[in-house]
Amino acid sequence: MTAGYFCLLAEGIVLLSNENAVKRFIRRFIKESIYINTLYLLFSWVLLSAFGLLFWTICAHLYSDAQMGIATALLAALNLISSLSLMGFELSIIRVLPEHPDKNTLFNVCLSTVTVFGVFFSLLFMVILPHFHSDLDVVTSSIATRLLFILFVLISVSDYMFNNTFIAYRKSKFNLRKNLVFSVGKLIFPFFLIAFGAYGILSSWMFSLGAAVIYSMVVLSRRFNHSLMPRLGIAPLRGMIRYSFGNYLASFVEGLPVIVLPILIINVYGPEMSAYYYIAMMFATFLFTISASATQSLLAEASHGGVTLTKMIGKVLKFLGLLLVPGIIFLMVLSPYLLRVFGSSYAAEATGLLRILAVAAVVNAFNSIARTIFRINYRTLPLTVISFFGAVLIISFSYFFRGYGLNGVGYAKFLGEAVSLVCYGALIFLDRRRLLLAAAPRYSASNSST
Numbered sequence: 001m002t003a004g005y006f007c008l009l010a011e012g013i014v015l016l017s018n019e020n021a022v023k024r025f026i027r028r029f030i031k032e033s034i035y036i037n038t039l040y041l042l043f044s045w046v047l048l049s050a051f052g053l054l055f056w057t058i059c060a061h062l063y064s065d066a067q068m069g070i071a072t073a074l075l076a077a078l079n080l081i082s083s084l085s086l087m088g089f090e091l092s093i094i095r096v097l098p099e100h101p102d103k104n105t106l107f108n109v110c111l112s113t114v115t116v117f118g119v120f121f122s123l124l125f126m127v128i129l130p131h132f133h134s135d136l137d138v139v140t141s142s143i144a145t146r147l148l149f150i151l152f153v154l155i156s157v158s159d160y161m162f163n164n165t166f167i168a169y170r171k172s173k174f175n176l177r178k179n180l181v182f183s184v185g186k187l188i189f190p191f192f193l194i195a196f197g198a199y200g201i202l203s204s205w206m207f208s209l210g211a212a213v214i215y216s217m218v219v220l221s222r223r224f225n226h227s228l229m230p231r232l233g234i235a236p237l238r239g240m241i242r243y244s245f246g247n248y249l250a251s252f253v254e255g256l257p258v259i260v261l262p263i264l265i266i267n268v269y270g271p272e273m274s275a276y277y278y279i280a281m282m283f284a285t286f287l288f289t290i291s292a293s294a295t296q297s298l299l300a301e302a303s304h305g306g307v308t309l310t311k312m313i314g315k316v317l318k319f320l321g322l323l324l325v326p327g328i329i330f331l332m333v334l335s336p337y338l339l340r341v342f343g344s345s346y347a348a349e350a351t352g353l354l355r356i357l358a359v360a361a362v363v364n365a366f367n368s369i370a371r372t373i374f375r376i377n378y379r380t381l382p383l384t385v386i387s388f389f390g391a392v393l394i395i396s397f398s399y400f401f402r403g404y405g406l407n408g409v410g411y412a413k414f415l416g417e418a419v420s421l422v423c424y425g426a427l428i429f430l431d432r433r434r435l436l437l438a439a440a441p442r443y444s445a446s447n448s449s450t
Contacts, residue, residue: 033170034294034301034315040172041293042323044179045286051183058190059201071201073136078149078202081125082156085117088248090160092240094296095375097168098303106240107165107220108231114157116232122150138199145199152206155213162216167300174219182212246380250371253388257416260395261409268402273349277406279342280350283335284357287327291365294319295372302376309376310436313369320365331358349406356410363417370424377435382427390420 059068089110100106126140126149139149159178166174185208193200220226234241266274294316301312331338335354340347367390374383394416401408428435 032315034297034312035319037167037170037172037297037300038294038319040176041167041296042290044172044176045289045293047176047179047183051186055186055190055205058187059204062190062194063197063201067198067201070136070138070198074139074198074202075205077125077136078152078156078206081121081153082118082160083252084121085153085157086114086160086248087117088244088246088251089114089240090164091247091251091375092244093161094164094168094299095243095303095378096240097165098300099305102236104226105231105236107161107226108229109233109236111158111161111228112230112232113237114161115154115230118153118157119150122153138197148199148203152202155206155210158213159209159216162213162220164296165220166216167296168303169224170297170300170304171223172297174216174223178212178216178219181215182208184208185211243378243380246384247375250380250384250387253384253391256388256391257394257398257413261398264395264398265406265409268399269405272345273406276346276350277353277409279339279346280354280357280406283331283338283354284361287324287331287358287361288364290323290327291320291361291368294365295368298369298372299375302372309373313373313436316369324361324365328358328361331355353406353410356407356414360410360414360417363414363421367417367421367424370421370428373428373435374424379435386420386423386427389423390416393419 056068059071063071093107093110097103097106126146129136129140139145162178163175166172166178186205189204189207190201193203196203217228221228237244262274262277265277298312298316302309332355335358336347336351339350339354371383371387374380394412397412397415398409401411404411
């Protein structure tokens, strides 16, 4: 089955060398929602990245280095709290919402649930903060800053839910518009909040995101007939809670290398190497985002039914062949020149790593598809186990290959992804009748993680 996937990817590569085939593909392209929504998600990522760079450049000229450092730490803490609060519902909403009999109630209950968790984790953070990090005590300096921080967390979790709801409805164009509102706002607010220091930077970011959330609320109400009302209850979430928690665990363990590797690199190689790793990963993330965007669209498409899963996977692989392969070639050839923009030392130390990560993007793409196959089939237990196994391998190999410098981290990423792919491929092959050849399972209150 994996060999078949490589053949389909090769078809996408062949398209690049055939002008007529490319023209035919483009004509079909504009009619396929899976392609269009993937492109909207990619454009959104590019927009956020470009305007994010402008935002931090503006703040660097308006605020002190210390205020910048505190603001980035606060934003990191807020993002962590938001991730904890979502409890996997941001992924489940893509899979379940399209076929749920009462979409409005489901969305309201999910949003209300993550809101309650957001308040809980925000309060917990403020309780333990004084015992760990005095530089961030601006959060607890007054009742106003405490309430504002809780509001920021609720804005953040709401944005995640609105974002994935648009994906679930296969209307990612609204994600792009929402992120445009967010991006433009980030370039305006910093000039008016200088007096508030680090909290002014954080507020500039979150007020802009708040405007984007308001836009999302209006769109969801007017275009999708949602009436947004707070509502809690277990009944609407039956068949979804275990699935959400399984996705929650799988996403957490999958992200462990992102958390652990920078710390490991600092301890093994020093802070300079950590900076080189960060910049190389920043470029490689674009390739990983192509796969992530495509598989998010795949999850949404499968949730609407009507097309066999193997056919949808074939479309995704052709799309990846057209975008991923040129991106890999681009980074393989131009990586030293791109890194030299940040300094000659970046080119000297991180070129090899970036090239290895570019090659690893191919394996990462197949893993993204495999994970999505399990999510489509409500099979989060093997997803969690293999994700944990792969994360442990990447971290362990990064340490064992320390003699190769940063290249060793790249080798670890490639090998960890490759072993995970073998595991996913074996399970999919052994159970291919249910996972691939049968119709995607429909939502029912009895669905659970297996």
